[in-house]
Amino acid sequence: MENQELIWLEQARCGDQSAFGRLVGAYQGPVYNLAYRMLGNASEAEDAAQETFVRMYTKLHTYQPERKLASWVLAIASHYCIDRLRRRRLVWLSLDEEPFVATLPTHQQGPEETLLRKEVRDEVQKLVERLAPSYRIPLILRYWYDLSYEEIAEVMGLSVQAIKSRLHRARLQVAAHAPTGAGSGVAAAAAPSQAGVR
Amino acid sequence: MHIEYTRLMSLALDKETTPAQATDLRRHLDACPECAALWQEWQVIDARLARAPMLAAPDGFAAGVQARLAAAAQRRRQSYWLGSGLLIAWGVALAALLALVGMAVWWGLQHPLEVSVTFAILLSNLSRLLCTMETAVGVINGAAFLVGGGLLVSMTGALALLWVWVMSNTRHWLRPAMWEVR
Numbered sequence: 001m002e003n004q005e006l007i008w009l010e011q012a013r014c015g016d017q018s019a020f021g022r023l024v025g026a027y028q029g030p031v032y033n034l035a036y037r038m039l040g041n042a043s044e045a046e047d048a049a050q051e052t053f054v055r056m057y058t059k060l061h062t063y064q065p066e067r068k069l070a071s072w073v074l075a076i077a078s079h080y081c082i083d084r085l086r087r088r089r090l091v092w093l094s095l096d097e098e099p100f101v102a103t104l105p106t107h108q109q110g111p112e113e114t115l116l117r118k119e120v121r122d123e124v125q126k127l128v129e130r131l132a133p134s135y136r137i138p139l140i141l142r143y144w145y146d147l148s149y150e151e152i153a154e155v156m157g158l159s160v161q162a163i164k165s166r167l168h169r170a171r172l173q174v175a176a177h178a179p180t181g182a183g184s185g186v187a188a189a190a191a192p193s194q195a196g197v198r
Numbered sequence: 199m200h201i202e203y204t205r206l207m208s209l210a211l212d213k214e215t216t217p218a219q220a221t222d223l224r225r226h227l228d229a230c231p232e233c234a235a236l237w238q239e240w241q242v243i244d245a246r247l248a249r250a251p252m253l254a255a256p257d258g259f260a261a262g263v264q265a266r267l268a269a270a271a272q273r274r275r276q277s278y279w280l281g282s283g284l285l286i287a288w289g290v291a292l293a294a295l296l297a298l299v300g301m302a303v304w305w306g307l308q309h310p311l312e313v314s315v316t317f318a319i320l321l322s323n324l325s326r327l328l329c330t331m332e333t334a335v336g337v338i339n340g341a342a343f344l345v346g347g348g349l350l351v352s353m354t355g356a357l358a359l360l361w362v363w364v365m366s367n368t369r370h371w372l373r374p375a376m377w378e379v380r
Contacts, residue, residue, distance in 0.1 A: 017264070017267075024259075025260055028255040029253075031255075032253060032254070032255035032256075033253045050262045053267075124246055127243070127247075139247070167212070175239055178243055
């Protein structure tokens, strides 16, 4: 798939708009998800994700083939979102905004499952939003994109050691702000596995 | 809470501990109830994060990107034409001004000092005009400011050179004794 995307990228570099459209199609989900997790608002996330692709288009000539394309795209998105958070002023959220419903993958779910999933999403999003942007990014890349330390370091332009440190601090902060959810349905559904050290 | 072990806990959640680190952590968790409680909590949070789904982009997302790209291309074209127009206009104005100064000085209509002062005032007014233009058409990627500013600097340099040339060729200027052949 990456090879096909590199072909599209090369075609887009030569001015092929439809090839760039295919690249947008391939990465719109991951970029939108990253923007939403970072910014926590559907309309702002859409705006940021679209702007990410505009920036990507203007930087096509700077892409180096030895770099993983996904890392490059996510790096553009994450840097843009961090900039945006820094510039963020007071934002008034529309009271009737329901960011998740319109953006869910469209497979059928029962009402209970939908409610449970929404509960998990809302709770997780609140936890993520409590983190400073520099801690948010590694956590998002680790959990939603399953990137290795090395890949996160490449996206963020930091050392692997710095990523380990940020993930550690992010987890400390998340735990400090997390409700003690032992009694909640979500927590019960997400019972800890005994994998790892225990 | 022991910070050195929370670091190991973080690595363990990412499955990045070495066997020795994993053993060390397990022994510590058996002995430290506070860290063991935190480890349980971290595992719950880890599972919640792992279960959170990837969101899909809304409908019409790709079309929105294409519209932005088209708008950006339009802005670039406008900047190009505005920049080119400004460049030509400033070039013509500069040539005309230099010709005017040259003629005025050559024919002795104006004293070089008066000419310099007049042009200093003119440059000041041009700077103000550029600032106004930048405010008015700032959306065009600052092209007016960049092109105008560059030309202003060039023009100032050209006028300074002209001023030096005029002075060096004018008799009875500032220190007339220097020009007297003894």
